[in-house]
Amino acid sequence: MDEGVMKTYARADEVFVDGFGAVLRDRDGRQFLDCLAGIAVSGLGHAHPALVEALRDQVGKIVHLSNLFRHPYTEDVATRLCRHTGMAAAFFTNSGTEAIECALKLARKAMHVRGTPARTAFVAVEGGFHGRSLGALSLTWSEKYRKPFQPLQAVTWVKPDDVEGLAQALRQQQAAAFVVEPIQGEGGIRELSPAFLRAARELCDETGTLLVHDEIQSGCGRTGRFLAAQHHDVTPDVVTLAKPIAAGLPMGVCLTTSAFADTFQKGEHGSTFAGGPLVCRAAQVFLDELDHGLLGNVGERGAEFRAGLEQLGRALPIVREVRGRGLLLGLRLHHSAEAAQKALYRQGLIVNCTAGDVLRIVPPFVITKAQVQDALACLRNVLAALPAPTEAQKEKS
Numbered sequence: 265m266d267e268g269v270m271k272t273y274a275r276a277d278e279v280f281v282d283g284f285g286a287v288l289r290d291r292d293g294r295q296f297l298d299c300l301a302g303i304a305v306s307g308l309g310h311a312h313p314a315l316v317e318a319l320r321d322q323v324g325k326i327v328h329l330s331n332l333f334r335h336p337y338t339e340d341v342a343t344r345l346c347r348h349t350g351m352a353a354a355f356f357t358n359s360g361t362e363a364i365e366c367a368l369k370l371a372r373k374a375m376h377v378r379g380t381p382a383r384t385a386f387v388a389v390e391g392g393f394h395g396r397s398l399g400a401l402s403l404t405w406s407e408k409y410r411k412p413f414q415p416l417q418a419v420t421w422v423k424p425d426d427v428e429g430l431a432q433a434l435r436q437q438q439a440a441a442f443v444v445e446p447i448q449g450e451g452g453i454r455e456l457s458p459a460f461l462r463a464a465r466e467l468c469d470e471t472g473t474l475l476v477h478d479e480i481q482s483g484c485g486r487t488g489r490f491l492a493a494q495h496h497d498v499t500p501d502v503v504t505l506a507k508p509i510a511a512g513l514p515m516g517v518c519l520t521t522s523a524f525a526d527t528f529q530k531g532e533h534g535s536t537f538a539g540g541p542l543v544c545r546a547a548q549v550f551l552d553e554l555d556h557g558l559l560g561n562v563g564e565r566g567a568e569f570r571a572g573l574e575q576l577g578r579a580l581p582i583v584r585e586v587r588g589r590g591l592l593l594g595l596r597l598h599h600s601a602e603a604a605q606k607a608l609y610r611q612g613l614i615v616n617c618t619a620g621d622v623l624r625i626v627p628p629f630v631i632t633k634a635q636v637q638d639a640l641a642c643l644r645n646v647l648a649a650l651p652a653p654t655e656a657q658k659e660k661s
């Protein structure tokens with residue numbers, strides 16, 4: 265196993281061959297309920313008929329073109345994303361990390377345009393995750409990810425929800441950008457407070473810092489609104505999206521307001537593959553489905569899931585806290601969530617473990633009412649069978 269592959273992932277042994285909706289099937293025919301969706305990606309689940317049809321059609325026409333030429337879908341996807349986010353222009357990428365890189369370069373270039381090129385610094389939040397390239401990694405909090413690659417870009421860190429700390433950092437640093445996930449995904453499905461997000465908007469305005477919302481995990485409808493920050497009426501200068509946006513095909517996007525839409529000049533940024541016809545067709549299908557009621561399913565199934573998790577929290581001493589909204593949910597335990605994740609997997613429920621003690625639950629947006637109840641029943645059985653936390657573990661957590 266893993267022959268010829270760099271050893272960067274701890275992978276499960278099963279070999280998955282197909283799926284339908286929120287169900288995955290391995291080559292022995294065993295079915296799993298997929299509440300991870302390829303780490304918050306497969307919003308339409310597996311083998312969605314409209315996606316299959318659109319991709320089959322497009323593969324028979326043009327798969328790749330390059331951004332030197334036009335195809336019919338770029339502007340449609342870009343303008344629909346702008347409409348959903350309140351932004352004015354989009355740059356397509358192939359991943360979340362690249363969308364973050366684009367945002368960082370855009371902020372740096374904006375400072376050049378403004379005549380303040382010395383404003384090169386970035387401010388980010390402890391616990392945040394923004395990707396693994398050298399720029400994005402610089403803004404990623406986890407020591408484990410950062411340490412082997414230092415030195416990285418200098419970043420000033422603020423604590424989640426620390427308005428005073430943020431005010432000080434932005435006023436002292438005269439940074440190019442403040443980058444923040446409205447809900448930290450890898451950081452344990454941790455929602456930042458509306459007060460912090462609103463204060464960040466005001467402080468960025470006061471100090472002339474670009475406010476970048478990383479909604480790569482929280483965006484594209486996963487919380488029941490297109491953007492998580494829309495629950496609090498906060499609009500950033502730049503927003504990054506990826507994960508479910510092309511229903512499982514690789515697409516990211518960096519969007520910005522009209523104030524910064526013309527920041528890059530021709531040739532100042534680019535990508536060979538990004539925004540090609542095949543991924544744009546997939547994004548169209550995803551956006552069509554959102555427009556035709558899928559967002560409603562996220563809200564309803566999310567509320568049912570959350571209510572069920574809260575019930576588990578009341579019944580089971582192992583549960584410390586329920587986190588998140590919509591279908592971006594976390595169940596924080598009193599000790600490491602790894603044993604629980606493995607036991608759930610053995611029972612056919614796929615979730616993962618993030619920030620050490622949190623079970624991350626990010627199912628496809630198409631998950632059904634019955635599947636939510638199945639997942640909750642499996643969680644109840646597995647968690648009830650795990651040893652209850654000791655007093656020492658409770659105190660420590």
Ligand SMILES: Cc1ncc(COP(=O)(O)O)c(C=O)c1O
Nearest residue numbers: 359360361393394395449480481
């Ligand atoms: C909030 C956030 N930003 C950035 C990234 C990086 O995205 P990608 O893995 O597509 O490069 C992720 C991935 O998990 C993420 O959750």
